Amino acid sequence: MKYMIMTFGEAATMMETKSKDWITDMIQFMHTLDEDLRQSGELVDAQGLADGSQAKTVRFLDGLPVATDGPFAESKESLVGYWVVDVDGEERAIEIASRIVAFVEEPIEVRQIMDAPPEV
Amino acid sequence: MSTDSRVEDLLRELAPQVLGALARRHGQFDACEDAVQEALLAAALQWPDGGLPDSPRSWLLAVASRRLVDEWRSDSSRRRREEAVAVLDVPGQPTDQDDTLTLLFLCCHPSLSVPSQLALTLRAVGGLTTAEIATALMVPVTTMAQRISRAKQSIKSAGVRFGLPAEAERADRLMVVLRVLYLVFNEGYTTSSGPALLRADLTSEAIRLARMLHRLMPAEGEVVGLLALMLLTDARRAARTTADGSPVPLDEQRRELWNTAQIEEGVALITSTLGAVPVGPYQLQAAIAAVHDESASAEETDWPQIRALYEVLERVLPSPVVTLNRAVAVAMVDGPRAGLAVLGTLDSDDRLAHTHRLEAVRGHLLELAGEAAAARESYRRAARMTASLPEQRYLALQAARLG
Numbered sequence: 408m409k410y411m412i413m414t415f416g417e418a419a420t421m422m423e424t425k426s427k428d429w430i431t432d433m434i435q436f437m438h439t440l441d442e443d444l445r446q447s448g449e450l451v452d453a454q455g456l457a458d459g460s461q462a463k464t465v466r467f468l469d470g471l472p473v474a475t476d477g478p479f480a481e482s483k484e485s486l487v488g489y490w491v492v493d494v495d496g497e498e499r500a501i502e503i504a505s506r507i508v509a510f511v512e513e514p515i516e517v518r519q520i521m522d523a524p525p526e527v
Numbered sequence: 528m529s530t531d532s533r534v535e536d537l538l539r540e541l542a543p544q545v546l547g548a549l550a551r552r553h554g555q556f557d558a559c560e561d562a563v564q565e566a567l568l569a570a571a572l573q574w575p576d577g578g579l580p581d582s583p584r585s586w587l588l589a590v591a592s593r594r595l596v597d598e599w600r601s602d603s604s605r606r607r608r609e610e611a612v613a614v615l616d617v618p619g620q621p622t623d624q625d626d627t628l629t630l631l632f633l634c635c636h637p638s639l640s641v642p643s644q645l646a647l648t649l650r651a652v653g654g655l656t657t658a659e660i661a662t663a664l665m666v667p668v669t670t671m672a673q674r675i676s677r678a679k680q681s682i683k684s685a686g687v688r689f690g691l692p693a694e695a696e697r698a699d700r701l702m703v704v705l706r707v708l709y710l711v712f713n714e715g716y717t718t719s720s721g722p723a724l725l726r727a728d729l730t731s732e733a734i735r736l737a738r739m740l741h742r743l744m745p746a747e748g749e750v751v752g753l754l755a756l757m758l759l760t761d762a763r764r765a766a767r768t769t770a771d772g773s774p775v776p777l778d779e780q781r782r783e784l785w786n787t788a789q790i791e792e793g794v795a796l797i798t799s800t801l802g803a804v805p806v807g808p809y810q811l812q813a814a815i816a817a818v819h820d821e822s823a824s825a826e827e828t829d830w831p832q833i834r835a836l837y838e839v840l841e842r843v844l845p846s847p848v849v850t851l852n853r854a855v856a857v858a859m860v861d862g863p864r865a866g867l868a869v870l871g872t873l874d875s876d877d878r879l880a881h882t883h884r885l886e887a888v889r890g891h892l893l894e895l896a897g898e899a900a901a902a903r904e905s906y907r908r909a910a911r912m913t914a915s916l917p918e919q920r921y922l923a924l925q926a927a928r929l930g
Contacts, residue, residue, distance in 0.1 A: 419910040422923035430924045438771035455916040 409451060409520040410500035412490045416513065417482050419458045436510050444492060444503070455488040491520065534574045537583060538567050539735075542654030545587045547626025549595065550689045556633065557679035558595060560651055566591035567654060627652070628743045629691050631736075635704045638685045643678035644707045645714075650675055652739075653732055663729050664714065701744075705753050705809065708737050712757050716764070730761055751800040752810030758793035759816035762786040772917050773924075778825035790820045808844040811836055830859040847876045851888055863895035883912035887922060894929065903929040 422430055444450035462478040462485070478485040494500050497519070504515045542563065549559040566587045580586040634648040649660045661671035692700040715729030737754040744750050766780035797813045815836045822828040834856035841849045850873055858866025870889055890905030906926035913919050 417911075419907070419919055419923060422910065422920070423907055423926065425923075425927060427924060427927040430920065430927055434771055434773055434920050434924075455919075457914045458911040458919075460911050461914075 408496055408500075409491060409493050410497070411518050411520055412492065412500065412504050412507070413486055413516045413518070414488050414507070414511070414513065415484055415516070416487050417459050417485065418455065418487050420482070421513075433510070440506065444490070449492045449494050449499075449503075451491040451493050453488075453490045456486060459485045459487075530575050534571065534579075537579075538570055538587075539654035541584050541587055542567060543627040543630045543652045543739075544584060544623040545591055546651055547623070547630045548588060549591055550630070550633075551626055553595065554689055556687075556689060557683050558598060559591070560679060562591040562594040562598065563587070564650075564656070565594045568656075624743050625691065627739065629689060631704055631740065632692055632700055633682065633687060633689065635700070635707045636682060636685070636687055637700070637703060638687070639678050639681055641707070641710065643674055643681070644703070645710055646671060646674050647678045648707055648736070649711065649732065653736060655732070663732075701747065701749070704740070705749060708733050708740070709753060709757075709809075711736070712761075716760065730757075730764070733757060734761065746804075748800045748804030749807040749809045751796050752807060752813045755793045755796040755800075755813035756809050756816055758789045758796070759813055759820050762789040762793065762820055768917070774917055774921050777819060782824065785820065790817075793817060794821065806839070806843065808840060811840040811843065815840075828859070830856055834860050847873050847878050848884070851884060854892070855888060858892050858895065863892045866892045867896065883909040883914075883918075883922075886912065890922075890925065894925075899929045 422433075425433075441450065441453055444453075459478040459482050463474045463476060464479045465472050465474045467473075480486075490503070492500060492503060494503070497517070500517050500519075504517045508515050545566070546559060546563040549563060550556050553559055569590055570583070570587060574580075574583075631648065631652050634651050635644045639647065646660055646664070649655045649663075650657065655663075657672050657675060658668050660675075661668040664671070666674075691697070711729055712733035715731070715733060734754070734757050737750070737757055741750050741754050762785050763777075763780060765786070766782065766784040767775055769775060793813065794817050797810060797817050800810055801814060815833055818829050818833050818836070834853065837849060837853035837856050841853060850869065854866045854869035854873075857869050867889070870885065870892065873885060886905045886909035890902045890909060893902035893905055903926045906922050906929070910919050910922035910926065913922065
């Protein structure tokens, strides 16, 4: 089963409140985590998104799509990065997410990726 | 070297020659390309165990031709079309060199989008499979297959003849080819996303193709320059990131990790061309890379020489990125304030005003000038603007370091 593990907020802004040592540890932690998931054969994809201040939102205004600066959501609700993992079940996905939460001390969302249509 | 990798190297060397010969004879690039891919696959399966044929090139040409004929026979209405095209034979006796070069120009045809030029070059000239290209560029295989197929379709519908570009447009077309090869190199060299190990292969492939182009056009100064630039840049690969993928700036790199053989080759190449031919941007960038690579330590870097080279580069190819790099050289020669003054001239330049590099360099120069608080703000702004995850973390670290 595939799950998406999502982090929210803004990485650059968040790091501005952290110490040099914390950032150094975080880089090591993320590197080790990705490597562990790759070794266990569970990592499908992991990506970080550029800062929300660089985002554009395209809205439907007066009958036309119009691009505006900034993310659609509040910055604390804006997606900042994700892992896609292929695991035995939800329990394992939550276990992976817990490992991240224990380090970053921020909430993380775990959602199953929907399957292809069932056999009929 | 194992038999498998010897066979692979040989196949990739022969791939553009066979495709070139076939396309010249039949004038049907897309069908020929499919046929050659099938012949390469057959060879990759048969040669490692069965041994090499007497003439590997003729073997591939024969198998590919047979596939082509089979394909035509399977569709009779199409066959009539193909036969009409097949008589379109180019007079004279072109060589393998001409064919490979023609193929490279064709894959880098200006009517194709840049991602298509890249993909088609890697497949038709590089002899990589669609799956290998997809993995290297990190897109799904089906997407890459479609991109390549559409690129071949575009060449077909644009009615491009299989032949070298006319003399009048040759120089411009060569610039496109060089840009495509440099992009392949940079895709491999920048570890901005994805597993770094996979992408290093693209760097080697770009160098291999640049070497091939250099053999085909030894007198072209910019071809020499590009090959030298790639070698001199790639020479620092082992030192430019830490084990966890963080970037290491040039002045902090462990120079004993640099590849001395590649540096020697790059320096010899660029020395052979500078002064002998009209100087171009690739040669100048290679010369700058050579000055860095030949310095025993960061302190011993010949910054006045680098500044002079950037001044010439700025005249040959004015761009805000070049000015940015010149600002660093000026700072190293005349002090950080002088460098910051050069940066100031870029603030009104829309092309660079919103990129992270300007802020990252400004942060560095402000720090050298002893302005910690302003430097920290610049690093933070740069961290918010960059599209590279390792660089974002590196810049955040620089800001945090300043308290």
